[in-house]
Each structure stands twice: as structure tokens, then as C-alpha cells.
Amino acid sequence: MNHLLLALLLCVACRSPNNTEHDAHAVSDKAQPTDTAKAMRRTPEGTLRLLYDAVNKHDYETAYRLWQRSDGSNTSGKTFDEFVKGYEKTKTAEIIFTGSASIEGAAGSMYATVPARVEAVTTGGMNQTFVGEYVLRKSNVEAGSDTLPWHIESARFKLWVSP
Numbered sequence: 001m002n003h004l005l006l007a008l009l010l011c012v013a014c015r016s017p018n019n020t021e022h023d024a025h026a027v028s029d030k031a032q033p034t035d036t037a038k039a040m041r042r043t044p045e046g047t048l049r050l051l052y053d054a055v056n057k058h059d060y061e062t063a064y065r066l067w068q069r070s071d072g073s074n075t076s077g078k079t080f081d082e083f084v085k086g087y088e089k090t091k092t093a094e095i096i097f098t099g100s101a102s103i104e105g106a107a108g109s110m111y112a113t114v115p116a117r118v119e120a121v122t123t124g125g126m127n128q129t130f131v132g133e134y135v136l137r138k139s140n141v142e143a144g145s146d147t148l149p150w151h152i153e154s155a156r157f158k159l160w161v162s163p
Contacts, residue, residue, distance in 0.1 A: 038149065043101075045097060050062070056093065064076070067151060091120075092120065093118055096119065097114065109139055110140045115132075118131075128159065136151065138151065
């Protein structure tokens with residue numbers, strides 16, 4: 001199995017918890033969210049659906065922005081170019097939620113842990129399944145925080161091999 005796809009697909013392997021590096025100039029203004037995208041980002045699951053919709057459309061600017069905090073830092077641990085390269089062998093990817101999101105509050109933020117399975121097909125036609133969870137975050141201290149978007153904070157997935 002292509003274990004490299006796991007690391008690249010989920011942008012997890014090189015994630016640093018204190019990473020503030022980002023490619024603000026590499027992502028154009030055309031990736032600004034639409035009203036539909038803004039509405040989807042009001043829930044953790046909607047944010048993740050938007051991620052996979054963007055990946056399947058090869059709209060990597062939108063996908064990259066979903067990992068971006070309001071201060072501009074990107075939690076994927078990748079520059080924009082590295083992020084795009086991580087999807088070069090991905091033909092399609094689908095997220096399947098395997099449980100309900102668990103939401104907890106902490107010091108001005110809300111965190112949602114979302115268990116999921118990702119079904120991916122490589123450009124070479126190989127089917128791959130990854131199991132794990134995403135953690136998403138949003139602020140809950142700003143006025144109107146119920147309409148603020150969720151962003152992806154981290155992902156922990158492993159390749160699932162059928163017995």
C-alpha cells in the first residue's frame with residue numbers, strides 16, 4: 001500500500017503543534033468562501049465535507065484555507081505548495097463519519113473531535129481506506145461566535161488493511 005499517500009492526504013505526518021508557518025501569498029483571493037461554504041463551516045461535519053468537496057474538485061486553495069486559523073497561521077504543518085503536492089496522486093476521496101462529533105469547550109475555544117473513515121482512490125486506481133479522527137476548533141469568545149467558522153486543527157488517521 002502507498003503509505004506515503006496517508007501522510008500526504010491527511011497532512012498529518014509533519015504537523016507541529018506550534019506551527020505558525022503559512023503561505024499567505026500563495027493562496028489567492030479567489031478561494032474566498034461563498035455563502036454556502038460559510039454556512040457549511042458552522043458545523044464540524046460541514047467543514048470536513050467542504051474539505052473533501054474541494055479536494056475532489058482540485059480546489060486546493062479552499063482546502064488549504066480550512067486548515068487556516070483567523071490569525072493566518074495554518075495548522076496543516078505544510079506550505080501551500082507542499083499541501084498541493086500531497087494530493088497529486090489522489091483521484092477521489094470521500095469522508096464517512098463513523099460517529100457523532102464530541103464537542104468540548106476550553107479557554108475561549110470549542111473543540112470538536114470527529115471520528116471518520118476516508119475512502120480514497122489514487123490516480124493509479126488503488127483503493128485505500130484510512131480510519132481515525134479530525135479535531136476542529138473555533139472561537140467562542142467573539143460576538144456572534146455561533147456563526148464563526150470551524151477550522152481543522154489536526155488529523156490522526158492510519159491506513160486500514162482488511163484482515
